[in-house]
Amino acid sequence: MPRPISITVDLNAIRHNFNYAQSLGAKHKNGDSLDNVSQTMAVIKADAYGHGAVATARALDGKATLLAVSSIEEAVSLRQNHIKTPILLLEGCFCSSELSVLDDLNLQVVLHNQHQIEELLNTSLDEPADVWLKIDTGMHRLGISAADANHTYQTLANSKNVRSIVLMTHFAMSDQPNHTFFKRQHEDFHNLVKELSTTDQLIPNSAANSAAVMSAPESHGTWNRPGIMLYGISPFDHENTFSAPLIPAMQFHSKIIALRQVNAGESVGYGATWTATQPSIIATVAAGYGDGYPRAAKSGTPVMINGHIAPLAGRVSMDMLCVDVTQLNNVKLGDDVELWGKKLSVNEVAQWADTLGYELVTRMPTRAKRIFINE
Known part of the structure; x- marks a missing residue:
C-alpha cells in the first residue's frame, strides 16, 4: 500500500x-x-x-x-x-x-x-x-x-x-x-x-x-x-460574511499509522516539548513538514480526525506528527485525518504556525500524491 x-x-x-x-x-x-x-x-x-x-x-x-x-x-x-x-x-x-x-x-x-x-x-x-x-x-x-x-x-x-x-x-x-x-x-x-x-x-x-x-x-x-x-481561502485574517460563499478547493488528508498510551509526565516528540498531564492516547499521523505541513505549528494546533477536532502534540517531524486523541472515542489505526480542507480551514492551521494560508498551500511539495476532482 x-x-x-x-x-x-x-x-x-x-x-x-x-x-x-x-x-x-x-x-x-x-x-x-x-x-x-x-x-x-x-x-x-x-x-x-x-x-x-x-x-x-x-x-x-x-x-x-x-x-x-x-x-x-x-x-x-x-x-x-x-x-x-x-x-x-x-x-x-x-x-x-x-x-x-x-x-x-x-x-x-x-x-x-x-x-x-x-x-x-x-x-x-x-x-x-x-x-x-x-x-x-x-x-x-x-x-x-x-x-x-x-x-x-x-x-x-x-x-x-x-x-x-x-x-x-x-x-x-x-x-x-x-x-x-x-x-x-x-x-x-x-x-x-x-x-x-x-x-x-x-x-x-x-x-x-x-x-x-x-x-x-x-x-x-x-x-x-x-x-x-x-x-476557497479567505484573504481576511478571520472568516467573515464575505468568506461564507467560498468553498475550499484543497483537501490535505492522511491516516493514523500508530496509537499508544502515554502516562502522565511522559513527553512526545523531538525536544520533549509536549508532556502529558494525564494518562493520554497519542495518535501518530503519516504527515510532516516534508509533506508541506508547517513545522512551526504549535502544540494545540487543530487536527480533524473522523470529523472531530483533536490537538497537535509536540513538534512536527519530517514525515510524521502526533495528535492527542484522549478525548475522542473509538479512534483506530487507519482512521482518516484532515490536516486542512473543507471542514478545517487552512487559515486556522496557519494562525497556529504564525503564517498565512497563502504560504501553506503554495509551498506544498510534490511528495504527496495529488488527486483532481472534476465532475
Whole structure:
C-alpha cells in the first residue's frame, strides 16, 4: 500500500469560487461612467497557489477570459499543455528577449519600471503589445510613480509597439477596507484614472485583488484580479460574511499509522516539548513538514480526525506528527485525518504556525500524491 497521504483538489470548487468572484464584479456600478460589469481574470501564479495551474486553467476554460501568472516560464508551461486563454505576465518581462514572444504566445505584459518601458519602446516587434501600466499608489513594491503616470501613459499610447493600455495598481491593505491607507490608495488611483480619461468612459483600469473584490466594490475596475479566493481561502485574517460563499478547493488528508498510551509526565516528540498531564492516547499521523505541513505549528494546533477536532502534540517531524486523541472515542489505526480542507480551514492551521494560508498551500511539495476532482 502507498503512504496514505494525499492532496485532493476540487476543480468544481474553483469554478464555484470563480463564479462568485464574477458575480461580485457584475454588481459593480461605476458612478463616474456608464454602468459597468467588471471582467474577471483568474490569477493562477505559483502553480495556481499550489493547486495545479494547468488543471485550474483547464477547469476555467470558457469562464476566465484572461489568466495571470508571474513569469514567462509559467506562461510557457501553460502553452505547452495546450492552454489557449490569453495570459497576463504580472511581473512583466525580465529581459528584452521575452518581448519577442508576446504575440506568438498570446501574452499581455505589465510594465512597472522605466527600464521595462524603454525596452518595449525600443524593441522591434512584429505586432504591437497589450500592456498594463502599473502605478505605485503607496505599496512601494512595483510600479511607476503617480507623478510620472501621465507622461508615461501618453508616450506608450503614441508608440507603434503598443496596441492597448490598462492602468493598474496593487493595494497594500485591501483586507482592511475601512483603513485610511486603503481608502487613500483607492482614491489616488481613481483620481488618476479620471485624470487620464478623455471621455465619459473611464480608461481601462484594474485594482481589486481578492479582498477588494469581496469587500470593496468601489474599487472594482474594468478588470478584477481574484487570486486566493479562487481556491476557497479567505484573504481576511478571520472568516467573515464575505468568506461564507467560498468553498475550499484543497483537501490535505492522511491516516493514523500508530496509537499508544502515554502516562502522565511522559513527553512526545523531538525536544520533549509536549508532556502529558494525564494518562493520554497519542495518535501518530503519516504527515510532516516534508509533506508541506508547517513545522512551526504549535502544540494545540487543530487536527480533524473522523470529523472531530483533536490537538497537535509536540513538534512536527519530517514525515510524521502526533495528535492527542484522549478525548475522542473509538479512534483506530487507519482512521482518516484532515490536516486542512473543507471542514478545517487552512487559515486556522496557519494562525497556529504564525503564517498565512497563502504560504501553506503554495509551498506544498510534490511528495504527496495529488488527486483532481472534476465532475
